[in-house]
Structures are given as structure tokens and as C-alpha cells.
Amino acid sequence: MKVQVEITTRCNFACFYCAGRLLRQGDMPFETLSDLLGRHVARHGVPTEISLQGEGEPTLHRDFFRMAKLVRELGAQPYTITNGSYQQPEHFIGRFDRVGVSVDTLDEAAAQAIGRRNLPRTLNFVQTLGAHLQVVIHSVRNGQHTPAVAAWCKQQGYVHIVQPLQTKPDYSRRYLKQPPAGPSGRFSCHFLAQPQMRYFSLDGTEMPCCFIKDLSAYPGLGDMLQKQQTGNWPKCCAGCRVAARPVAKPVR
Ligand SMILES: C[S@@+](CC[C@H](N)C(=O)[O-])C[C@H]1O[C@@H](n2cnc3c(N)ncnc32)[C@H](O)[C@@H]1O
Ligand code: SF4
Ligand code: SF4
Numbered sequence: 001m002k003v004q005v006e007i008t009t010r011c012n013f014a015c016f017y018c019a020g021r022l023l024r025q026g027d028m029p030f031e032t033l034s035d036l037l038g039r040h041v042a043r044h045g046v047p048t049e050i051s052l053q054g055e056g057e058p059t060l061h062r063d064f065f066r067m068a069k070l071v072r073e074l075g076a077q078p079y080t081i082t083n084g085s086y087q088q089p090e091h092f093i094g095r096f097d098r099v100g101v102s103v104d105t106l107d108e109a110a111a112q113a114i115g116r117r118n119l120p121r122t123l124n125f126v127q128t129l130g131a132h133l134q135v136v137i138h139s140v141r142n143g144q145h146t147p148a149v150a151a152w153c154k155q156q157g158y159v160h161i162v163q164p165l166q167t168k169p170d171y172s173r174r175y176l177k178q179p180p181a182g183p184s185g186r187f188s189c190h191f192l193a194q195p196q197m198r199y200f201s202l203d204g205t206e207m208p209c210c211f212i213k214d215l216s217a218y219p220g221l222g223d224m225l226q227k228q229q230t231g232n233w234p235k236c237c238a239g240c241r242v243a244a245r246p247v248a249k250p251v252r
Contacts, residue, residue, distance in 0.1 A: 006054020020055025
């Protein structure tokens, strides 16, 4: 099982598609992380990977590298996705084997328009890390710019993960007048049928996935597992395209 923890919702960028800009802004205390990981390990064993990242910029957390050290001490691989604005990339070397960096475009004006400020600094961050560890570039799919980013990743030897712009209302209320209708029929989600991950939001709430941003609609993990049995849709899953997809192979 993999674990992802939202250690902060604060950010120094302003991406138009980011649900985090509408969330309460704050940091998770180090002790909260330590406690929740301790409880998780006691119940489920050591996760293969613990990603320190939610709807904010993880490197803004003053305990970010202390948190990464804690992850290693637990025996898990630390991972993160960053916007690449951190000014001392060398601090990652020896502390992470893999680091995700978000790059949607190689065009500075286009990056600014998205809200991804200071593309040159991000690219410098990527270049410094790329000489020492595995860089994973995360791009939000953009017909015009993604092919150039893909070619650059191939040339530089970076792993490239492209994801479509979210249509789930939790996110898309910022940029879609009317989100497309999601799947309907009997509710089923492989995140519940075969637990692959646990997501902990800023306040430490445990969730089956990272796609639930409206906590007021979240009934809790126990209720979610019950809904998986009965086929009734939880409110927090409305519009989620992951629901009703074929069951994926378990991730170890
Ligand atoms: C929420 S960010 C947090 C980490 C860091 N601040 C960053 O931007 O890399 C994590 C990843 O989610 C992606 N993301 C954010 N909002 C999205 C949306 N509405 N649709 C698809 N991907 C999104 C970002 O581009 C980034 O690669
Ligand atoms: S850099 Fe990351 S957290 Fe910040 S606004 Fe963009 S997607 Fe959101
Ligand atoms: S349907 Fe979507 S939001 Fe609901 S548990 Fe599955 S992945 Fe998460």
C-alpha cells in the first residue's frame, strides 16, 4: 500500500486548476504526521512509499526534510511532487531517490498564464536534481504544450506522467461552467475494493484516495466501505471517473 499525506495546503504559485487555493491554508504539525504514520504502520504494516504532498507546495513546510527523514526511518521510500521553486535543490540529494516535479509547459509565458510562476527556476531545479536522482515530471495534459515536454523528458531521461485536467467538481468548479456527467449506475471503486493507498488530508482525515476535496461531503472510511458493498453512491464521489472502472491489479 502507498500513503500520501497533505502536509500543507499553502503555496507560492497560483495554478488556475488547483483545488488547494480554495481550501483552508495551513501546515500539518510534525507530531500529527508522526502519530498518523505510526498508527498506519501498526494496522497495515510499512507502506512501500509515503508521498509528502497534497493540495499545496510541500517544500514550504519548515519540517519538510525532517518529515522525509521520518519516512526513511519507518522503512518507506519518501516521495513528493513539488513545483520546483525551492531555492536549494541540493538539499534533496541523499534524502530522496525519486522526486516529482510539475512542468506543464516549457514556454515561460504559458507557464505564467497557468499560474506556474518562475519557470526558469523550476527548470534549474529539475536539472540539478536530474544529475543525482530520478526525476519524475508531472504534467497536466495540454494539447499544445505536452508534446514538447514529453520530448524534453525523453531526451533528458526523466520519467513523464501526464494526467488530464480533473473534471470532478471538487476541482473543476474553478474552471468548468458545467462538469461532464460522471459515471452512474451501481457504485463501485477499486480504491475501496482493493485498497491501494491511503490519503491523509491536512487535518489528518484518512481517505481511500486523493480525489476527495470537499470534506463536508465525506462520510468516513467505514461508511465508504459499506457503500462499496451496497452499491450506493457516496456524495463525495459524485462525478469521479475512477468509480466503476475495472478493478486494477493491487499495488505493492
Ligand atoms: C496539487 S499539486 C501539489 C504539489 C505541488 N505544489 C505541484 O504543483 O507540483 C500535485 C499535482 O497535481 C496536479 N494537479 C493539480 N490540480 C489539478 C487538476 N485540477 N487536474 C489535474 N491535475 C492537477 C499538479 O499539476 C501537480 O502535478
Ligand atoms: S504549485 Fe501545486 S499546490 Fe501550488 S497552486 Fe500549483 S498545483 Fe496548486
Ligand atoms: S470513486 Fe473516486 S473519489 Fe470515490 S473513492 Fe473512488 S477514487 Fe475516490
